Amino acid sequence: MIKKIAACCMAAVMLVASGCSDSKSSVSNSNEPKELKITYVKSPLNIPSIIDKNLQTVSKEFAKTDTKISYPEINSGAKQTEALAAGSLDICSALGGTSAILAASNGVDLKIVGIYSRAPKAFTIMAKDPNITTVSDLPGKKVAGPKGTILHQILVAALAKNNLKPDSVELLSMDIPPSVNAMLNGNVDAALVAGSDVLRAQKAGAHIITSGEGLVDATIVISARGDLVKNNPDILKRYLSAHRKNIDYMNQEQAKAYDFTAQATGLTPEDVVTMAPWYDFDPEIKTSDIEDLNATQEFLLATGLQKIRSI
Structure with a gap:
């Protein structure tokens, strides 16, 4: 290939x-x-x-x-x-x-x-809940983000790295800004976030669980x-x-x-x-x-x- x-x-x-x-x-x-x-x-x-x-x-x-x-x-x-x-x-x-x-x-x-x-560092999985700090904390959780994108690929790769299947989380497909808002409002547990929205989420109290570094380029x-x-x-x-x-x-x-x-x-x-x-x-x-x-x-x-x- x-x-x-x-x-x-x-x-x-x-x-x-x-x-x-x-x-x-x-x-x-x-x-x-x-x-x-x-x-x-x-x-x-x-x-x-x-x-x-x-x-x-x-x-x-x-x-x-x-x-x-x-x-x-x-x-x-x-x-x-x-x-x-x-x-x-x-x-x-x-x-x-x-x-x-x-x-x-x-x-x-x-x-x-x-x-x-x-830009693997610019693509991230984020959460606001202080109890969610690693990918292994995601099973059973709701994750918002754009399906069929680099961010979705990072989520699947991060789960696989932790011996978890894609269906161990519920992925709600939506664009990045609404995903961040849903996470900040507590409507979802984590969000797939890229670019300037990473900084916006951090300033609002969210943290990075993982980036694409070591997973995808x-x-x-x-x-x-x-x-x-x-x-x-x-x-x-x-x-x-x-x-x-x-x-x-x-x-x-x-x-x-x-x-x-x-x-x-x-x-x-x-x-x-x-x-x-x-x-x-x-x-x-x-x-x-x-x-x-x-x-x-x-x-x-x-x-x-x-x-x-x-x-």
């Missing part, structure tokens, strides 16, 4: 590697589309995307060939892949690995061309329409080159990057400083990423969320 994923991602690895080249040498031909639609997803803490929004790095790159860039804000992974399948979206800048795999298994022609982030991918990758690979080279420039800016102008992020997310600068180290934004597709995506597919198959292998 890993070999199959590696074969599917080989072209993407080559794109990422060549994405560092001088973009002037890769100005494209007349077959390029005149407009590209690329998702803008700022949450939970997508610093490179927020930098791009402020500096217009990608737009400036494609202005060289008079290619218009638009940024639809689509946070839902399912809706991103639906738009990709409909042809109303070209590049998913930050798409959960679970969403990419499920879409591919349902026939959506998408290709993973890079890794957006890995919480891989978020960069993906594109399959026909775009096949027919216009140069576009992906240029996009990834511009994306790397945003990452370089984040590393070289950290204070400005964090200020952009605080303004965009409504977090305090201190919160951004706390959360930023949770994220690894290296876009290169590594063997460990392929293994993590493989593990994600096994989770989806085991839980019945996925019926057909896609990678």
